Amino acid sequence: xxxxxxxxxxxxxxxxxxxxxxxxxxxxxxxxxxxxxxxxxxxxxxxxxxxxxxxxxxxxxxxxxxxxxxxxxxxxxxxxxxxxxxxxxxxxxxxxxxxx
Amino acid sequence: xxxxxxxxxxxxxxxxxxxxxxxxxxxxxxxxxxxxxxxxxxxxxxxxxxxxxxxxxxxxxxxxxxxxxxxxxxxxxxxxxxxxxxxxxxxxxxxxxxxxxxxxxxxxxxxxxxxxxxxxxxxxxxxxxxxxxxxxxxxxxxxxxxxxxxxxxxxxxxxxxxxxx
Numbered sequence: 001x002x003x004x005x006x007x008x009x010x011x012x013x014x015x016x017x018x019x020x021x022x023x024x025x026x027x028x029x030x031x032x033x034x035x036x037x038x039x040x041x042x043x044x045x046x047x048x049x050x051x052x053x054x055x056x057x058x059x060x061x062x063x064x065x066x067x068x069x070x071x072x073x074x075x076x077x078x079x080x081x082x083x084x085x086x087x088x089x090x091x092x093x094x095x096x097x098x099x100x
Numbered sequence: 101x102x103x104x105x106x107x108x109x110x111x112x113x114x115x116x117x118x119x120x121x122x123x124x125x126x127x128x129x130x131x132x133x134x135x136x137x138x139x140x141x142x143x144x145x146x147x148x149x150x151x152x153x154x155x156x157x158x159x160x161x162x163x164x165x166x167x168x169x170x171x172x173x174x175x176x177x178x179x180x181x182x183x184x185x186x187x188x189x190x191x192x193x194x195x196x197x198x199x200x201x202x203x204x205x206x207x208x209x210x211x212x213x214x215x216x217x218x219x220x221x222x223x224x225x226x227x228x229x230x231x232x233x234x235x236x237x238x239x240x241x242x243x244x245x246x247x248x249x250x251x252x253x254x255x256x257x258x259x260x261x262x263x264x265x
Contacts, residue, residue: 017118033129057232066152
């Protein structure tokens with residue numbers, strides 16, 4: 001079978017790509033999508049490193065993670081909608097209200 | 101067979117995330133992510149977690165990304181973003197990403213050298229996970245349902261118009 005290390009390598013590459021996308025992208029929605037990528041990479045690493053015989057527990061925990069991620073996405077997108085309605089933009093360069 | 105599938109799925113998921121990273125258009129990025137999450141669901145199945153694979157494809161590639169595309173439909177007024185002015189942020193991002201990857205590799209060195217096989221021999225049925233959810237993970241299950249309730253109410257309250265009655 002495929003060793004767990006290979007899955008872990010894929011997971012870490014995905015996580016790093018998500019982190020890089022978070023810094024490169026300049027609008028809130030793309031940044032939010034890269035956060036989702038990082039979350040998924042963490043899920044993959046979690047499942048890949050689950051101990052033998054505890055796969056049912058690991059899947060239950062991943063189920064919780066995905067559920068919480070769905071709730072987080074709903075609230076985050078609602079916040080982005082509110083920002084867009086007030087500022088008419090979701091680009092991070094335009095959101096400089098805290099700058100002196 | 102499993103090895104071929106593993107390399108194919110990981111190449112598709114990494115390539116799709118790379119496409120999201122490089123695409124100017126947010127809608128294309130969202131579609132790339134649907135592809136990436138579907139391939140990740142395949143990887144979950146390859147690890148030996150079919151339940152997590154189905155949930156991943158249904159909830160992530162199905163529900164959450166559709167939500168993203170809905171919001172993009174209401175927000176996106178331009179077809180693409182203008183090119184970035186500050187080029188140095190891209191270089192800094194690449195440098196930091198390489199540094200982070202090296203750090204993860206260093207931290208997981210022992211794991212990568214030992215490399216235990218990922219897939220457990222026994223097959224987990226969905227029935228077992230359902231039993232676990234209602235016995236050992238009953239409190240987290242109930243707390244998650246309350247959290248979802250709060251998230252629904254919060255999303256509705258946040259996104260309604262202020263002058264609505």
